[in-house]
Structure formats: C-alpha cells, structure tokens
Amino acid sequence: MGEVIAQTLFKKGAEASLHVATWNGRKVVLKTRFPKRYRHEKLDKNIRTYRTVHEPQLMNEAKKAGVPTPVIFQVDLRNSRIIMEFIEGKQIKQLLGSLSPNERKEMCTRIGEAIGKLHKHGVIHGDLTTSNMIVNREGRIFLVDFGLGEKSKELEAKGVDLHLMKRALQSTHYQYAEECFEAVTKGYAATVGEDRTKEIAGKIREIERRGRYVEGRKDDEEN
Amino acid sequence: MKKNDKTYCLGIESTADDFGVGISTFNGEILANVSDSYIPEKGGIHPREAARHHAQVANTVLEKALDNSGLKPRNLKIIAFSQGPGLGPSLRTGATVARALASYLNIPLVGINHSIAHIEIGKLKTGTHDPVTLYVSGGNTIVSAYDSGRYRIFGETIDIALGNCLDVFAREAGLKHQKGMPLGAALEELATQGENLVHLPYVVKGMDVSLSGLLTASISMLNKGKCKLEDLCYSLQEYAFSMVAEVTERALAHTEKKEVLLTGGVAANKRLQAMLKVIADEQDAHFNVVPREFATDNGAMIAWTGALAYKHGLSTPIEESNVRLRWRIEKVDVPWVK
Numbered sequence: 269m270g271e272v273i274a275q276t277l278f279k280k281g282a283e284a285s286l287h288v289a290t291w292n293g294r295k296v297v298l299k300t301r302f303p304k305r306y307r308h309e310k311l312d313k314n315i316r317t318y319r320t321v322h323e324p325q326l327m328n329e330a331k332k333a334g335v336p337t338p339v340i341f342q343v344d345l346r347n348s349r350i351i352m353e354f355i356e357g358k359q360i361k362q363l364l365g366s367l368s369p370n371e372r373k374e375m376c377t378r379i380g381e382a383i384g385k386l387h388k389h390g391v392i393h394g395d396l397t398t399s400n401m402i403v404n405r406e407g408r409i410f411l412v413d414f415g416l417g418e419k420s421k422e423l424e425a426k427g428v429d430l431h432l433m434k435r436a437l438q439s440t441h442y443q444y445a446e447e448c449f450e451a452v453t454k455g456y457a458a459t460v461g462e463d464r465t466k467e468i469a470g471k472i473r474e475i476e477r478r479g480r481y482v483e484g485r486k487d488d489e490e491n
Numbered sequence: 492m493k494k495n496d497k498t499y500c501l502g503i504e505s506t507a508d509d510f511g512v513g514i515s516t517f518n519g520e521i522l523a524n525v526s527d528s529y530i531p532e533k534g535g536i537h538p539r540e541a542a543r544h545h546a547q548v549a550n551t552v553l554e555k556a557l558d559n560s561g562l563k564p565r566n567l568k569i570i571a572f573s574q575g576p577g578l579g580p581s582l583r584t585g586a587t588v589a590r591a592l593a594s595y596l597n598i599p600l601v602g603i604n605h606s607i608a609h610i611e612i613g614k615l616k617t618g619t620h621d622p623v624t625l626y627v628s629g630g631n632t633i634v635s636a637y638d639s640g641r642y643r644i645f646g647e648t649i650d651i652a653l654g655n656c657l658d659v660f661a662r663e664a665g666l667k668h669q670k671g672m673p674l675g676a677a678l679e680e681l682a683t684q685g686e687n688l689v690h691l692p693y694v695v696k697g698m699d700v701s702l703s704g705l706l707t708a709s710i711s712m713l714n715k716g717k718c719k720l721e722d723l724c725y726s727l728q729e730y731a732f733s734m735v736a737e738v739t740e741r742a743l744a745h746t747e748k749k750e751v752l753l754t755g756g757v758a759a760n761k762r763l764q765a766m767l768k769v770i771a772d773e774q775d776a777h778f779n780v781v782p783r784e785f786a787t788d789n790g791a792m793i794a795w796t797g798a799l800a801y802k803h804g805l806s807t808p809i810e811e812s813n814v815r816l817r818w819r820i821e822k823v824d825v826p827w828v829k
Contacts, residue, residue, distance in 0.1 A: 280744070281741075281744050282737065282740035282741040282743065282744040282745075282774070283737075283741065304737075305769050305773075306733070306736050306765075306766040306767075306769040306770055307729070307733045307736075307766075308688050308729045308733070310688050311688060311693070311729060311730070311733060315693060394696060394697065395696075395697045396697065397697065399745070416695060416696060416697065428649065428696055428699075431649075432696060432697035432698075432699065435644070435697070435698075435699070436697070438643075438644075438821070439638075439643045439644060439645050440745075442638075442639070442643065475649060478649065478650060
C-alpha cells in the first residue's frame with residue numbers, strides 16, 4: 269500500500285490533524301481524526317468513522333459536479349485517517365484581505381459558482397468557510413474539509429449551507445462581509461438560476477429568523 | 492466606609508423568569524446580588540405570568556439589594572437594565588422599573604445587552620481577558636470571541652437553545668422544579684446515574700449546532716419506554732454537550748485564543764465543565780467557568796456591564812430605551828474591551 273515517510277504537522281484543527289508527508293514519492297496530506305477525550309468513547313468512534321467514510325465519498329461527488337477537490341489516495345478506517353493530494357496554494361481566508369475590491373468580488377462570485385455546482389449535484393459541504401477553500405497556482409479554487417457534509421437535494425440543507433457561508437464571512441471578514449456574500453449569491457445564481465436562488469434566499473431568511481434572537485421578526489415592533 | 496468615595500451602578504435584570512437587582516462599584520466590586528424567580532406551576536415560562544411576577548417582587552428585591560449593599564438610593568450614580576434579548580413582557584417590566592428609578596433620582600440610564608453582561612461578569616469573576624466564550628442558557632447558545640470593537644458570533648444554535656432542550660426533556664420526563672434546584676440540575680443528577688449510551692442524532696453544521704432533532708428523538712425514546720430514564724438523561728447530556736464542545740473547540744482553533752470561558756445558566760453543569768476543560772487543555776488554553784451565583788441570570792452582571800459602558804461614555808436616553816427582543820451581541824459596540 270505504500271509507506272508514509274517524513275510527516276510534519278502543519279495544522280492541528282479541532283476536528284482533525286493535518287500532516288504533510290511523502291507517500292509513494294508524492295507529497296500528500298494525512299488527515300487524521302484522533303480520538304477526542306471529552307466525548308464518550310462509543311460516540312467518539314462513531315463520529316470519527318462516519319466522517320472518515322463520508323468525506324472521501326463527498327469529495328468524489330464534488331469532482332463529478334465539476335468542483336476541484338484533492339485526489340484521495342487511501343482511506344484507513346481503523347485509524348480514522350485519509351491520505352490525499354497536497355494542493356499547493358493559498359487559503360482564501362488569507363488571500364481575501366490582499367485583493368482589490370474588484371478582485372475580491374470576482375473571487376467571491378467564483379466561490380458562489382462552486383457552491384452552486386455542488387448544490388445542483390446534491391452535495392452539501394457542511395462547513396463553508398474561507399479556510400476550507402484553497403486557490404492553487406493556476407488559480408483554480410479547491411474545496412476541502414467535507415467531514416460535516418451530506419448528500420441532499422433539500423432546500424433546507426442548501427439554505428443552511430449558504431447561511432454558514434454568510435456567517436463565516438461575517439465573523440472572519442466582517443469589513444466586507446456584505447459585498448462578499450452578495451457576490452457569492454450572484455455566482456450561485458449564475459449556476460443554479462435566478463428562481464432557484466430566490467427560493468434559497470427566502471429559506472436563508474427563514475433559517476436566520478428561526479434562531480431565537482434575530483432581529484427582523486414580526487413581533488419585534490416594540491414600545 | 493465613606494460611601495461618597497465610590498461610584499455605584501444598580502443593575503436590573505428581567506429578560507426571562509428571573510427578576511434580579513445587583514449593585515456594583517465602578518471597579519467591579521459586587522455589593523449586592525438579589526433575585527427572585529418565577530416558577531411556573533406547570534409547563535415552561537408563560538411570558539405574561541413571568542412579567543406579573545416581576546412586577547410583584549420588584550419592590551422587595553430592590554429594597555433587599557439596597558439593604559445588602561448598605562447604600563441609599565441617593566448614593567447611586569447610574570441605573571443599568573437589561574434591554575434585550577429576551578421575552579417582551581419580562582423585559583418591559585424591568586425597563587419600566589429602571590426608567591422610573593432613573594427619572595426619580597435624576598441619574599443616567601444605561602441599556603445593556605443581556606448576553607454581553609453574561610460574558611462580562613464571567614470575565615470579571617474569573618479574571619479572563621480575551622476568551623472564546625461558550626454562553627449557554629435557557630434562551631441562548633452562543634460561541635463568541637472579541638475582534639475589532641465587538642464580540643463576534645462564531646457558532647450558535649440554528650434552532651433551540653441548550654438549556655431549553657434540557658428543560659423541555661426534563662419536563663416531559665416528569666421532573667419537577669424544586670426550591671433552589673433548577674430543572675437542569677435535576678436532570679444532571681439523574682444523568683450521573685446513567686451508564687448506557689443510547690443512540691441519538693448528533694448534528695453539527697459548520698460551527699453551528701442543531702438541537703431540536705436531538706430533543707425530539709430523546710422524547711420519542713422516553714415515550715417508547717424501552718430505556719432507563721437515567722440512561723436517557725445521560726445520553727442526552729453526552730450528545731448535546733459534545734456538540735457544543737465540538738463547536739467551541741473549532742472556534743478556539745480558528746481564533747487561536749488562549750482562554751475559554753463558560754458562562755450562562757447551563758455553565759453550572761459539571762459534565763459540561765469537564766468536557767470544556769479537556770478541550771481547553773488540548774488547544775493549550777486556560778479553562779474558566781463563571782461561579783454558580785453569577786451563572787444564572789442576575790442583576791450584578793447588568794450593574795457591572797452598566798458601569799463599564801458608562802465609564803466609556805455610553806448611556807441610554809429614555810426615548811431610546813425601548814426593549815430589544817432579539818438584540819444580537821454582534822450589533823453592540825464594546826469600547827471598554829481593550
């Protein structure tokens with residue numbers, strides 16, 4: 269199966285640790301979901317196994333939808349570990365601030381197109397943030413981190429997905445969150461169509477109002 | 492003690508089922524923290540009944556707080572009140588008392604965001620400065636951290652709050668409010684006797700959680716009567732707490748902050764505390780939990796946050812003091828932080 273050599277930790281996330289390594293002469297990423305001591309052992313094992321099985325499947329589906337994702341080389345369920353292609357490039361999270369307003373809009377439009385392609389194909393990413401998007405040297409946008417994703421064609425699931433994107437922009441790129449999300453929506457509409465987008469935008473509003481403390485509900489008129 | 496040497500803020504809390512009055516000096520010394528809870532005969536909080544309760548106890552609670560502090564009304568410099576978010580009738584009752592006091596004493600009024608007050612009292616009492624905060628109560632489930640002038644929301648519930656989820660299940664299971672022991676504590680007690688993990692839905696979406704499916708599944712298991720109640724309470728806690736713990740850890744990894752603060756009514760739960768402690772350790776951060784007295788809704792947190800806000804030039808003219816039912820923390824400037 270090939271041996272992994274020269275591992276270096278490059279990201280200790282909350283959900284998994286990422287190591288860069290050499291595997292059969294290739295530069296790869298090892299994504300390992302280590303046990304979480306705070307969770308009940310059985311629950312922890314279930315969650316880690318489920319995500320390790322589903323993530324590569326969804327990445328594969330994303331590719332079919334025309335959205336670049338790293339190539340999967342090996343899945344090791346016993347250790348909850350995935351070996352995948354290393355994408356040379358930059359996280360959009362780091363990139364966004366250095367772009368001009370126009371470049372930023374263009375980048376966000378392309379993000380919207382990618383999300384649109386996923387949704388059209390019934391893939392829900394589940395964790396749309398700018399940290400989970402990598403621009404490679406040729407300027408293609410790769411999506412990573414499908415561990416919280418699912419297959420679904422439901423309006424609700426798509427709405428939540430886009431809502432998360434909006435929230436991620438608001439917490440991390442609050443200076444230009446609004447224009448960025450507008451551009452995301454534009455790209456999304458270009459892919460799935462205006463009518464569908466309107467429907468989903470309505471759903472996002474509904475989701476936002478469902479949360480207990482969100483302004484803009486009818487019962488807000490106060491004295 | 493010469494009372495004139497210090498400046499005092501009286502804070503009124505009335506967002507839900509508690510009516511509380513606290514008094515704080517401008518330096519964060521808490522001189523009084525008195526509250527009276529509305530306990531429904533059955534079911535959850537009835538907003539109108541809660542408001543009626545608050546109106547009835549307001550005088551007594553105010554007097555007791557002043558007594559405990561040894562202050563006279565004329566010693567007060569400002570009146571702070573929780574302006575939102577929360578239940579309309581409850582909020583309006585507290586706001587009315589606050590407006591009346593401020594105009595009678597002719598001193599400034601300061602409207603405070605209730606959720607921010609939970610964060611500030613936690614920071615004050617634990618000595619944390621720049622934490623990732625998990626604020627969990629009957630009405631809120633929010634993971635937040637400070638950045639550029641405001642507390643930003645990183646994760647939250649997309650449906651019901653954690654405390655609400657536990658309370659509704661506890662009521663369905665027939666657990667009763669006992670004096671000095673909230674429903675959540677009764678559930679926690681039973682959970683410690685559970686041993687077997689029952690399979691339930693675990694729903695994390697990005698940094699948000701969804702708890703309504705978990706609640707529905709738990710109630711349905713309860714009604715089927717095939718598992719022991721202790722096991723169900725245990726499992727519900729394990730699932731719900733693991734979900735909020737997971738998103739807190741993600742926010743911690745994302746922001747790279749070095750402190751974790753657990754605050755709000757559910758913060759009193761020992762199992763939740765233990766989980767967050769592990770997470771903090773794993774992310775090389777310090778874990779802090781607000782003391783029990785200041786975990787549930789209280790007037791002291793409003794008084795202290797009022798003092799902070801006023802010291803930084805903020806006050807609320809009466810005509811702008813309408814309550815704000817769904818006032819999100821990311822809409823509030825917090826010039827006193829850093």
